[in-house]
Amino acid sequence: MDIPLTSDRTCIFDAVGVGLGPFNLSTAALLEPVKKLNTRFFEREKEFQWHPGLLFPDATIQVSFLKDLVTLADPQSRYSFLSFLFANRRLYRFINANFTRVSRVEFNQYFRWVANRLPNLEFGQEVHSISVEDESFIVCTSRGQVRARNIVLGTGLQPTVPECAVDFMNAKTQRTLLHASKYLHREPRTSGMRVVVVGGGQTGAEIVQHLLSNPDKAPKTLFWVSKRSNFLPLDESPFTNELFTPNYSDYFYGLSAQDRVSLLAEQKFASDGISNSLLERIYQLLYQAEFLNGSGRCCSLYPRCDLVGITPSIQDGWILTLRDGFNCVVTTIEADVVIFATGSMYKPLPALSPIMDLLARGEHGFIVQDDYSIQWDGPPSLKIYIQNGAKQWRGVADPNLSLIAWRSAKIINSLAAECIYDIAESNSVFDFTRTVDTQRSQENDDKSDGYFSQTELSAAGGLRRRHVSARSPA
Ligand SMILES: Cc1cc2nc3c(=O)[nH]c(=O)nc-3n(C[C@H](O)[C@H](O)[C@H](O)COP(=O)(O)OP(=O)(O)OC[C@H]3O[C@@H](n4cnc5c(N)ncnc54)[C@H](O)[C@@H]3O)c2cc1C
Structure with missing residues (x-):
């Protein structure tokens, strides 16, 4: 849909999304019923395509189809993969086909179906610069400029x-x-x-x-x-798949930098290996x-x-x-x-250069807060959220489809400053508690020695930390 860009100073979007891959598409789909937020998303390509240079006819997605754009945050959403199958009159055929994994071609069809139903996506518009003026962001695209209170970056990784x-x-x-x-x-x-x-x-x-x-x-x-x-091979065993859950993501976020780096290296094949069926086929x-x-x-x-x-x-x-x-x-x-x-790896978007000096960066990239906003020295009422750029904070699930609905919900709760989506803690197989020497834990928050804080979500998706009280070993 073509909506004219405006330089009208009174028109300010609550959020502007940059890039429309699956991650920002998920955010846009979950934002659609949230009428109190006025948002717009820009994509430089002319239409939605999911990694078209690698869209082999026989390639399959590496996750369950339930990890679609919305289901894990809102199972009743009309933008789910099952809604897509139903709307296209192929639900029975899909069941009977009994695929072990869904084709990437079909997931791309699903993504495109969602993209065609959302009113606030604009294709063929590259975002060239993001700056700050009079307590709002100015987002310049190839066709003009808009103002926004928040930015949601979803520009993917660079080869x-x-x-x-x-x-x-x-x-x-x-x-x-x-x-x-x-x-x-x-x-x-x-x-x-x-x-x-x-x-x-x-x-x-x-x-x-x-x-x-x-x-x-x-x-x-x-x-x-x-x-x-x-x-x-890719490790797809059940306990490894637990790394792709909200609880684990929050647990990982609460670890020391040193522990996060070493865990990421140890967990490489949870996300970067080759699927077993493909290895067998090649052999x-x-x-x-x-x-x-x-x-x-x-x-x-x-x-x-x-x-x-x-x-x-x-x-x-x-x-x-x-x-x-x-x-x-x-x-x-x-x-x-x-x-x-x-x-591929995350590289800061060149469009951020006017405000780059204001964005907090560490050894491994931007410093990302619990709500996925980047810590910065700009006006505190304005936020820049980042998708697919926080692996060092959130673990191996960050570039994966598994948590996209949950992460989008977390961002939306933060944008709305209320609990639009109830993503309070879900059940985990792990008990993230150990016997803790409380005094030592308080003196030394370096979790690399095995003492750590447990993290828990507030109703609005914010993170509170609390030290686990000492308990006797069973
Ligand atoms: C071939 C392939 C298969 C994958 N399969 C799976 C899988 O099965 N399961 C899984 O969990 N993960 C998978 N992944 C990993 C991940 O889910 C995908 O990479 C996913 O596409 C990432 O989504 P994204 O939205 O972050 O980025 P992308 O899909 O890369 O989309 C980013 C978009 O931003 C646009 N953009 C960039 N800069 C600008 C700008 N300045 N202005 C406007 N638009 C801009 C780009 O044109 C692009 O369309 C796969 C990755 C690849 C490469």
């Missing part, structure tokens, strides 16, 4: 590539040296070519599977390189090629190898230098096409 490749990536090399996020857009020519996929996570695995299972894409040689010691494709259909060994696997150098070759290709992480042996391989499935 990262190995340092040695950065200088070679430009418009001329975009189909031979590319980040995976652009894979389906750029359509690199892989058939009969020497192809290297760098990165041993889910995205690298999806690209390898795509190359192995589509005869018209089949490379002459395929190398799959990963820093990891093996092609490792089977390799087996079929080698022993059943006469293609021979069609893929060279290089786990625990670091890409340490890349240079152009004389035949318009690339020479890659790999170092084995076990024995430091250096190998070179030649490639026509190199695809980096090397992840």
Whole structure:
């Protein structure tokens, strides 16, 4: 919907959202029934698409479909995945299809269905700058400017590539040296070519599977390189899934910085591994090629190898230098096409530069408060909330779909300064209590020694801390 931008000083939105991926779309969907808040969301792309460069037809979501935009904060919302199936007359068919996991294509259809129903989303408008004037934010987009009391950032993560490749990536090399996020857009020519996929996570695995299972894409040689010691699975076991719950997120938030950093490293494969079904599929494709259909060994696997150098070759290709992480042996391989499935990370939005000096930052990024607002030195009545930029505060669930409805509800409660969504503590399998020496705990709030405060939510989604009183071991 096209709503004219205004420079009218009396018109101030309660909140302006920047970016419309699933995270801000969830916030917009849960805001829709909240008539007391006047909000607007801007997205630079012309329409909603969920990571279209990686929208493989057979890719599935890695979480339950109940972790949709709204259900876990409001199971009665009309923007749930089940409402989408019902409205599209495919609920019975969906049940009978009995998918173990929902297709990413179908979740994208669902997201687009929600986006088309919300009145306050504007596509094709990049936010260029966010500044402060007269106790309000001024948000400048490609089409004008608006004023707002709060900002909700939902601009996602930025692709990262190995340092040695950065200088070679430009418009001329975009189909031979590319980040995976652009894979389906750029359509690199892989058939009969020497192809290297760098990165041993889910995205690298999806690209390898795509190359192995589509005869018209089949490379002459395929190398799959990963820093990891093996092609490792995602840990989807029940106790690990507990890390993706509100209780755990709040518990994690209450830990010391040191504990949060070490837990994040320990919990990497709760979110960054390859789904087991995909690992099995790739293994089977390799087996079929080698022993059943006469293609021979069609893929060279290089786990625990670091890409340490890349240079152009004389035949318009690339020479890659790999170092084995076990024995430091250096190998070179030649490639026509190199695809980096090397992840993404949060980078501060350039549009924030007019106010960047006011935003509190620590070693690992912005200092994010319990309600997901960034601590800052601007007017206290104005807040900037951040989605997908608080992993160091909130743990492995931060970039994941699991907590999006809960986080949106928390942000909305904070925007409204009342409990619009009841997200008070839910049941957890863990008992986040230990025997605590209260006196020592009060003297030393460094939780790295095993003494810690328990966190609990106030009704409006705010965080209170209390020290757990000493109790006798059972
Ligand atoms: C291929 C893939 C599959 C995934 N699958 C799963 C899964 O199954 N389960 C799971 O839990 N997680 C999954 N994730 C992780 C996560 O859920 C997704 O990355 C999710 O899309 C993150 O949502 P987001 O809204 O933060 O960012 P994005 O989806 O990246 O959206 C950000 C949006 O902001 C816009 N934007 C950026 N800057 C501006 C600006 N200045 N002005 C206006 N608009 C701007 C961008 O154009 C973009 O549309 C997946 C990630 C990827 C890459």
